[in-house]
Amino acid sequence: MGFKIAVVGDQETVTGFALAGATYAHIYTTKEETLGKLGEFLASDEIGLVLITHRVAEELGYDFLWMMQAKRLLPLVLRIPDKTGYVPKVDELREIIKRTVGVEIMIRKEGG
Amino acid sequence: MAVPLAVPPTRMELLKLRQRVGLAQRGNDLLREKMDALVIEFFEVVRRIQEARAKALEQLSVAHRALSMCFAIMGTLETKQASREAKRELQVEISTRHIMGIAVPAVEVEEIERNALMRGYGLHMTSSVLDEASREFERALKLLIGLAELEGSAFAIARELEKTKRRVNALEYILIPRLKEAIKFIVMKLDEMERENFIRLKRIKAMLEERE
Numbered sequence: 001m002g003f004k005i006a007v008v009g010d011q012e013t014v015t016g017f018a019l020a021g022a023t024y025a026h027i028y029t030t031k032e033e034t035l036g037k038l039g040e041f042l043a044s045d046e047i048g049l050v051l052i053t054h055r056v057a058e059e060l061g062y063d064f065l066w067m068m069q070a071k072r073l074l075p076l077v078l079r080i081p082d083k084t085g086y087v088p089k090v091d092e093l094r095e096i097i098k099r100t101v102g103v104e105i106m107i108r109k110e111g112g
Numbered sequence: 113m114a115v116p117l118a119v120p121p122t123r124m125e126l127l128k129l130r131q132r133v134g135l136a137q138r139g140n141d142l143l144r145e146k147m148d149a150l151v152i153e154f155f156e157v158v159r160r161i162q163e164a165r166a167k168a169l170e171q172l173s174v175a176h177r178a179l180s181m182c183f184a185i186m187g188t189l190e191t192k193q194a195s196r197e198a199k200r201e202l203q204v205e206i207s208t209r210h211i212m213g214i215a216v217p218a219v220e221v222e223e224i225e226r227n228a229l230m231r232g233y234g235l236h237m238t239s240s241v242l243d244e245a246s247r248e249f250e251r252a253l254k255l256l257i258g259l260a261e262l263e264g265s266a267f268a269i270a271r272e273l274e275k276t277k278r279r280v281n282a283l284e285y286i287l288i289p290r291l292k293e294a295i296k297f298i299v300m301k302l303d304e305m306e307r308e309n310f311i312r313l314k315r316i317k318a319m320l321e322e323r324e
Binding site for chain 2: 002003004005011012013014015016017018019020021022023048049051074076077078080081082083087093096097099
């Protein structure tokens with residue numbers, strides 16, 4: 001069954017992905033409104049993937065993280081950089097590795 | 113120090129406890145093996161994520177550059193208008209796959225690159241930079257969808273890994289020490305009772321001998 005794609009972010013990101021065929025879009029306005037919209041996206045059955053810019057995700061703060069914890073397997077949520085290429089310094093994946101595997105921190109330079 | 117369980121010091125209880133320790137230890141070994149397997153799986157996914165992410169972010173920045181170009185040449189309003197007119201019916205196939213009993217998402221990407229006619233915006237008012245930007249964004253989206261699948265898997269596996277680790281720790285550091293403590297308590301108590309009995313018998317024997 002086919003799922004649609006939603007985008008939450010700034011004007012440029014939303015415009016770009018709309019051109020690429022994303023069905024739903026929300027341009028970040030206020031925290032409350034965006035949270036409401038995001039909740040709607042997450043609750044929807046026809047959306048399979050939500051793209052959200054790192055900047056907006058950070059703006060939403062704990063409410064966003066809480067939503068990530070509470071959501072079902074679908075829709076997938078992927079954080080992407082916006083046009084400035086902004087990525088937070090703390091790599092979340094690395095945090096997870098640290099928490100689950102112990103104190104191990106990966107430094108990977110080579111290909112395998 | 114583990115708090116011992118409150119158990120009656122009987123031989124029956126001792127046998128039961130020994131059985132429980134055996135079971136707990138077997139469970140612990142199994143969980144440990146599961147954890148190892150999960151860790152291997154997890155790192156494999158993480159490795160693939162890093163490759164996919166680098167590629168996707170690269171493509172995304174290319175796309176943004178193309179879009180900025182488009183904004184500059186065609187004008188912001190016109191570009192936004194075109195994005196509103198564009199056909200926005202992209203569908204992705206998402207199902208769940210199971211890795212060692214964990215449901216992870218599996219995404220199938222059909223061809224999402226379209227030609228300019230299929231995009232749906234009017235051609236006579238738009239410039240070729242718009243086509244360019246759209247194409248780059250379509251490519252970026254394709255990579256991002258792949259990345260989303262991998263990240264979804266990583267999160268699912270990480271969550272399971274955390275759960276398993278908790279269970280292993282609970283068994284290893286709480287339940288098994290407690291059971292062992294209880295066994296020790298019963299063994300000591302039984303020995304003590306035996307000694308008491310022995311002494312009692314000796315006393316009685318001595319008393320009987322004295323009476324004669």
